[in-house]
Amino acid sequence: xxIALPLLAVVAALFMVSLLxxxxxxxxxxxxxxxLSGGDGPxxxxxxxxxxxxxxxxxxxxxxxxxxxxxxxxxxxxxLAEPGLIGVSGSAALGAVLAIQTGLAASFAxxxxxxxxxxxxxxxxxxxxxxxxxxxSLTLILGGIAVSSLAGALTALVLNLSxxxxxxxxxxxxxxxxxxxxxxxxxxxxxPFMVLGLALLAGLGRGLDALTLGEDAAQAMGIDMVRxxxxxxxxxxxxxxxxxxxxxxxxxxxxxxxxxxxxxxxAHPGRLLWASALGGAAMVLLADIAVxxxxxxxxxxxxxxxxxxGAPLFLHLILRLRRERI
Amino acid sequence: xxxxxxxALPPPPDAAPARVVSMNLCTDLLAMLLAGEGQLWSVSRIxxxxxxxxxxxxxxxxxxxxxxxxxxxxxxxxxxxASTLSPRSTVLMLERLGIEVAQFAPASTLEDxxxxxxxxxxxxxxxxxxxxxxxxxxxxxxxxxxxxxxRPRAVIYHANxxxxxxxxxxxxxLERAGFANAAHAAGYGSGQVMPLEVLALSDPDIVxxxxxxxxxxxxxxxxxxxxxxxxxxxxxxxxxxxxxxVCGTPFVLDAVEQLAEARRRIMAGAGE
Numbered sequence: 001x002x003i004a005l006p007l008l009a010v011v012a013a014l015f016m017v018s019l020l021x022x023x024x025x026x027x028x029x030x031x032x033x034x035x036l037s038g039g040d041g042p043x044x045x046x047x048x049x050x051x052x053x054x055x056x057x058x059x060x061x062x063x064x065x066x067x068x069x070x071x072x073x074x075x076x077x078x079x080l081a082e083p084g085l086i087g088v089s090g091s092a093a094l095g096a097v098l099a100i101q102t103g104l105a106a107s108f109a110x111x112x113x114x115x116x117x118x119x120x121x122x123x124x125x126x127x128x129x130x131x132x133x134x135x136x137s138l139t140l141i142l143g144g145i146a147v148s149s150l151a152g153a154l155t156a157l158v159l160n161l162s163x164x165x166x167x168x169x170x171x172x173x174x175x176x177x178x179x180x181x182x183x184x185x186x187x188x189x190x191x192p193f194m195v196l197g198l199a200l201l202a203g204l205g206r207g208l209d210a211l212t213l214g215e216d217a218a219q220a221m222g223i224d225m226v227r228x229x230x231x232x233x234x235x236x237x238x239x240x241x242x243x244x245x246x247x248x249x250x251x252x253x254x255x256x257x258x259x260x261x262x263x264x265x266x267a268h269p270g271r272l273l274w275a276s277a278l279g280g281a282a283m284v285l286l287a288d289i290a291v292x293x294x295x296x297x298x299x300x301x302x303x304x305x306x307x308x309x310g311a312p313l314f315l316h317l318i319l320r321l322r323r324e325r326i
Numbered sequence: 327x328x329x330x331x332x333x334a335l336p337p338p339p340d341a342a343p344a345r346v347v348s349m350n351l352c353t354d355l356l357a358m359l360l361a362g363e364g365q366l367w368s369v370s371r372i373x374x375x376x377x378x379x380x381x382x383x384x385x386x387x388x389x390x391x392x393x394x395x396x397x398x399x400x401x402x403x404x405x406x407x408a409s410t411l412s413p414r415s416t417v418l419m420l421e422r423l424g425i426e427v428a429q430f431a432p433a434s435t436l437e438d439x440x441x442x443x444x445x446x447x448x449x450x451x452x453x454x455x456x457x458x459x460x461x462x463x464x465x466x467x468x469x470x471x472x473x474x475x476x477r478p479r480a481v482i483y484h485a486n487x488x489x490x491x492x493x494x495x496x497x498x499x500l501e502r503a504g505f506a507n508a509a510h511a512a513g514y515g516s517g518q519v520m521p522l523e524v525l526a527l528s529d530p531d532i533v534x535x536x537x538x539x540x541x542x543x544x545x546x547x548x549x550x551x552x553x554x555x556x557x558x559x560x561x562x563x564x565x566x567x568x569x570x571x572v573c574g575t576p577f578v579l580d581a582v583e584q585l586a587e588a589r590r591r592i593m594a595g596a597g598e
Contacts, residue, residue, distance in 0.1 A: 100544075164540060170545060
């Protein structure tokens with residue numbers, strides 16, 4: 001709990017910076033006044049309909065990715081598990097793209113997040129089946145590569161077949177993720193699924209702590225393994241599906257954040273869950289502020305920044321695992 | 327800029343070409359307007375798409391090509407019509423095979439549109455038809471009466487937040503319809519993205535958007551963002567179909583007239 005307050009403070013500070021970052025040149029006092037008091041002016045429109053949803057989505061999606069990464073790593077007892085790397089985000093993107101191109105998303109408001117959720121569910125089930133409950137890092141990563149390549153290829157195929165001339169250029173959005181020009185509609189679309197998913201994942205703490213002693217010991221302590229796995233799968237599908245539906249697939253957050261926070265919470269997967277949720281929110285907020293500061297007019301994708309941080313760490317983890325095996 | 331847009335047209339043929347193949351939407355449209363009976367053999371596939379082609383029905387009367395050198399060569403044309411933006415490799419291949427290719431630069435003003443009509447009339451040997459089309463064009467333009475009166479501030483907002491500035495065809499259409507380009511005033515030119523925030527703060531009198539394509543895309547979602555919707559509610563807005571301004575043909579007058587009508591409604595509203 002010692003790190004909870006500092007993490008909360010960091011998230012709150014970054015949330016404020018995110019609200020105050022944008023191409024429109026507005027003073028701090030002015031923007032906050034417009035945000036709180038509202039009104040019909042264009043200033044209130046900018047704060048309430050452009051910047052607020054962007055900051056809220058960064059927090060929601062970051063928390064989702066951090067929490068689901070920590071939960072998967074705890075359950076699989078494997079530090080390489082992460083929704084982006086093992087293809088869950090990619091499968092969710094495929095579901096979302098199918099919903100948009102078939103018209104499901106337009107005819108039924110919840111069609112988009114539900115289709116992404118179904119895609120994420122398919123992806124997570126497929127990877128867990130491929131890796132097995134006690135899968136080694138190798139089978140997990142190989143299964144993940146297979147699922148994410150297939151999902152990525154199918155997403156590109158659907159977008160290339162679309163009658164819409166803009167669709168094909170959006171492959172990069174679905175694979176790299178962006179929060180540009182999102183609105184409160186997207187917040188409301190994702191929120192119910194995220195709340196459900198976060199609640200399911202947050203309830204895993206005791207089970208994951210017991211699981212560090214091995215499956216048999218955990219069962220002896222009264223942990224229902226079937227229920228644990230079900231909560232993990234559905235929780236992950238909910239949060240990753242909803243997040244990807246509105247912002248595309250953002251990789252490496254679920255890998256980097258638990259890795260950085262693990263030494264701070266001790267070897268307690270349960271405590272790591274909430275810490276990773278806060279850490280994920282901070283990381284996505286930071287990345288989303290950076291894309292607006294570094295290249296304000298080019299819509300740099302979030303996944304570019306998270307991968308620049310995450311991929312070297314991934315290599316480092318692989319090297320370390322290899323040393324430990326030898 | 328002007329040097330780059332120099333168009334490469336062959337000298338006027340002694341006899342009008344009898345079998346013409348067009349491989350670009352914009353030359354498809356000009357050729358369909360001007361060509362004589364049986365002169366235009368083939369148009370490109372895109373000419374069939376009613377979203378961008380105002381002559382989609384007429385296009386069905388022609389053989390359809392897919393802008394590939396091989397199939398066009400096999401059609402044995404006397405003349406191929408292409409854009410200066412058509413793939414260079416395709417054009418060079420056709421020329422190596424001994425086929426005459428006339429390339430037309432994209433129009434970026436209404437004056438360019440007149441020039442393209444004259445050029446097309448010349449390469450097809452249909453100067454009289456071109457003059458007739460231009461006479462109607464000039465008459466419609468003169469009837470607009472948009473040179474006087476106040477100029478409401480307008481932004482043309484495309485998918486992904488791109489705007490039309492000065493020096494673009496849609497920018498010129500906007501000014502001919504009697505508007506001031508608020509994107510240009512805010513410092514945004516053609517091919518630049520005007521962030522939603524800047525759009526909101528520049529507070530234009532009207533936001534002009536393109537009609538969205540079927541199939542849905544994230545790029546076009548910005549056109550239904552609450553900020554853009556807020557600008558549509560309670561004030562004038564206009565949705566222009568891409569078919570009336572994607573190419574520099576006389577069909578741009580449909581867009582000019584539609585916008586001029588929106589301007590009249592704005593001025594009537596302001597006068598009350």
